[in-house]
Amino acid sequence: MDMNTLVLILAATVAAAVPLIFAALGELVVEKSGVLNLGVEGMMVVGAIFAFMAAAETGQLWLAILVGAVAGAGMAAIFGFITLSLMANQVATGLALTIFGIGLSAFIGQGYTSVALDGLKEISIPVLSSLPVVGKLLFSYNILVYLAIIAFVGIWWFLYKSRSGLILRAVGESPSSAHALGYRVIRIRYLAVLFGGAMAGIGGAYLSIAYTPLWAEGMTAGRGWIALALVVFATWRPGRVLIGALLFGGVTIAQFHVQGLGVEIPSQFLSMLPYLATIIVLVLISRDAGVIRLNAPASLGQPWHNELH
Amino acid sequence: MTKYSLALRFKTLMSSLLLASSMVVAGSVSADDPLKIGFVHVSPIGDAGWTYQHDLGRKAIEEKFGDKIQVKYIESVPEGAEAERVIRDLASSGNKLIFGTSFGFMNPMVKVAKAFPDTYFEHATGYKTEANMGNYNARFYEGRYLSGIVAGSMTKSNTLGYVAAFPIPEVVMGINAYIRGAQSVNPKAEVKVVWINAWFDPGREREATVALIDQGADIITHHTDSTAVVSAAEEKGKYSIGYNSDMSKYGPKYQLTAVTHHWEQFYIDQVQQALDKTWKPTAIWGGVKEGMIGLSALNAAVPKEVADKVEQAKADMIAGKLHPFAGPVLDQDGKERVAAGSNITDEDLSKMDYYVQGVQGKLPK
Numbered sequence: 001m002d003m004n005t006l007v008l009i010l011a012a013t014v015a016a017a018v019p020l021i022f023a024a025l026g027e028l029v030v031e032k033s034g035v036l037n038l039g040v041e042g043m044m045v046v047g048a049i050f051a052f053m054a055a056a057e058t059g060q061l062w063l064a065i066l067v068g069a070v071a072g073a074g075m076a077a078i079f080g081f082i083t084l085s086l087m088a089n090q091v092a093t094g095l096a097l098t099i100f101g102i103g104l105s106a107f108i109g110q111g112y113t114s115v116a117l118d119g120l121k122e123i124s125i126p127v128l129s130s131l132p133v134v135g136k137l138l139f140s141y142n143i144l145v146y147l148a149i150i151a152f153v154g155i156w157w158f159l160y161k162s163r164s165g166l167i168l169r170a171v172g173e174s175p176s177s178a179h180a181l182g183y184r185v186i187r188i189r190y191l192a193v194l195f196g197g198a199m200a201g202i203g204g205a206y207l208s209i210a211y212t213p214l215w216a217e218g219m220t221a222g223r224g225w226i227a228l229a230l231v232v233f234a235t236w237r238p239g240r241v242l243i244g245a246l247l248f249g250g251v252t253i254a255q256f257h258v259q260g261l262g263v264e265i266p267s268q269f270l271s272m273l274p275y276l277a278t279i280i281v282l283v284l285i286s287r288d289a290g291v292i293r294l295n296a297p298a299s300l301g302q303p304w305h306n307e308l309h
Numbered sequence: 310m311t312k313y314s315l316a317l318r319f320k321t322l323m324s325s326l327l328l329a330s331s332m333v334v335a336g337s338v339s340a341d342d343p344l345k346i347g348f349v350h351v352s353p354i355g356d357a358g359w360t361y362q363h364d365l366g367r368k369a370i371e372e373k374f375g376d377k378i379q380v381k382y383i384e385s386v387p388e389g390a391e392a393e394r395v396i397r398d399l400a401s402s403g404n405k406l407i408f409g410t411s412f413g414f415m416n417p418m419v420k421v422a423k424a425f426p427d428t429y430f431e432h433a434t435g436y437k438t439e440a441n442m443g444n445y446n447a448r449f450y451e452g453r454y455l456s457g458i459v460a461g462s463m464t465k466s467n468t469l470g471y472v473a474a475f476p477i478p479e480v481v482m483g484i485n486a487y488i489r490g491a492q493s494v495n496p497k498a499e500v501k502v503v504w505i506n507a508w509f510d511p512g513r514e515r516e517a518t519v520a521l522i523d524q525g526a527d528i529i530t531h532h533t534d535s536t537a538v539v540s541a542a543e544e545k546g547k548y549s550i551g552y553n554s555d556m557s558k559y560g561p562k563y564q565l566t567a568v569t570h571h572w573e574q575f576y577i578d579q580v581q582q583a584l585d586k587t588w589k590p591t592a593i594w595g596g597v598k599e600g601m602i603g604l605s606a607l608n609a610a611v612p613k614e615v616a617d618k619v620e621q622a623k624a625d626m627i628a629g630k631l632h633p634f635a636g637p638v639l640d641q642d643g644k645e646r647v648a649a650g651s652n653i654t655d656e657d658l659s660k661m662d663y664y665v666q667g668v669q670g671k672l673p674k
Contacts, residue, residue, distance in 0.1 A: 008523035016516060106385075113355035116540070116558050212511040212537050214559075217353055217385060219511055252513075256520035259503045260470075262670035267476070267504035 017249030026199025038094025041224025042101020047201025072201020119213025172297030233282030351411035388413025448596030457490020470526030
């Protein structure tokens with residue numbers, strides 16, 4: 001395999017990892033605040049259809065990304081109201097949100113199946129994009145790919161370097177203590193949940209207006225679940241989420257290249273490989289159970305209300 | 310989710326009216342009542358693709374028979390147990406002619422057919438028949454051969470790319486016919502195949518297309534159901550050959566042609582026979598000659614001499630002078646599968662489990 005092919009594989013890997021990066025980083029922030037939202041798949045697919053509709057109707061792709069984010073946040077708001085205000089079980093509500101999102105997107109997307117869309121183009125930076133190797137590897141993606149990297153840096157900085165991030169983590173570790181110190185636990189959790197929804201929505205928007213670009217029922221195809229798994233296996237650390245997402249994308253892309261090169265491995269096995277490889281690697285880096293306990297937000301998934309404590 | 314979303318999938322007001330009318334007691338059916346017909350599809354109808362082509366057939370019978378029939382269709386029915394429930398529902402709500410348009414509906418349909426002996430069933434792309442169940446299919450491979458002539462003439466890298474769903478005979482014979490067509494005009498042409506193990510997954514279809522292009526394939530075709538391959542090739546500035554429907558809307562510059570299915574006449578014939586009460590279970594396998602398979606308009610980039618070759622091959626097929634698998638057919642290992650001077654039999658064709666020469670890689674078993 002020559003250098004050029006390798007660069008192309010790596011570039012395709014990044015493109016395949018982006019929806020996972022958005023959705024998993026969003027969920028990471030949500031879980032850091034102590035809330036477990038299993039509705040990522042549903043929020044993604046709703047973000048995908050709303051963004052697609054906005055793009056198809058207006059042709060404004062920036063607006064479409066925004067609409068995708070708002071739609072994802074809207075789904076998250078439903079989740080927030082049920083679990084944070086009404087204090088329902090988070091696991092059940094999250095699952096219901098996914099089922100609802102898949103059904104809702106299929107319903108409102110009926111008229112948009114296979115509508116042709118001029119999707120988000122790769123930006124080309126003068127000089128930089130035409131450099132050998134790095135030009136293709138670093139400077140020839142669509143804008144959402146760069147946005148994903150910016151989101152990663154921003155979230156890492158927010159969680160570990162900012163005062164607000166510290167408060168968010170405190171809420172996730174011990175909501176009662178945070179409450180006693182005068183922080184408004186429910187409001188902070190609402191904001192985290194809405195942010196997570198918006199990120200999932202952007203991940204979905206990427207799929208429908210940049211990646212494919214078309215709308216097909218159920219087109220997120222389980223990526224929301226992968227994002228959820230990434231957060232756990234990455235032991236709630238943004239850097240590992242990024243690595244996990246790239247790994248998953250890499251094996252997904254590599255399987256097609258392996259087939260094209262005529263290597264004799266059953267294609268069905270290759271289809272399974274991204275899931276298997278991601279889980280194995282992340283289990284290996286997080287195999288110390290103590291580390292998981294240390295990193296998992298202590299109050300994850302537990303309902304909390306100031307009048308109960 | 311299933312029950313709820315199935316209800317949602319009954320598109321348009323008309324189908325909800327049909328739903329209401331299906332509640333009429335079965336005993337009240339008289340000779341003047343319209344013949345009720347049901348379609349069961351595996352994917353959404355959309356604007357292009359496998360199911361879309363079948364739906365054109367539905368529109369054709371509605372136009373032709375008008376008030377004499379009442380048609381209902383159900384999209385996105387998963388193959389397996391769910392399909393049996395849907396088909397059974399259609400049969401028990403008085404539909405007398407039921408079409409199932411995906412391979413995986415075969416066994417569910419056989420079961421339901423046994424329970425409803427007075428209802429006619431027609432199953433696409435399978436091989437089983439019952440006293441009240443026929444099957445129908447198109448000789449897709451004839452269209453593949455013709456499109457292979459276009460691809461073999463237009464390729465510069467002599468490497469063609471093929472995004473394929475599942476390694477079953479229907480798909481394998483298409484790949485083999487394609488490369489035989491290509492090699493009939495360009496003996497150096499070879500094809501790389503990528504299996505995605507899904508009929509409809511736009512994300513994977515796109516990823517496979519990009520991988521093939523990155524490996525040097527300069528014309529990409531597909532045996533999957535979405536338009537993602539044609540639009541990904543368009544984006545990368547590489548030629549594509551669509552499948553099922555004309556996909557030039559998704560690849561205005563780079564779609565060379567598309568292998569298209571035409572089921573209208575078949576559906577009209579079946580409905581006519583059901584109305585006349587002359588319907589019999591048949592196994593129909595129509596090709597270019599019967600008009601069930603064709604190529605969409607060629608891209609302006611295709612030179613006239615190539616178009617002429619395609620026309621000639623098509624005419625020869627119709628005249629019975631050209632068979633895509635006319636012997637000698639050698640498989641990858643050089644073993645003779647069809648002897649010189651004879652054509653492959655339909656039975657061997659329907660069991661095809663080997664790649665012919667010119668296909669790279671090994672066929673997954």
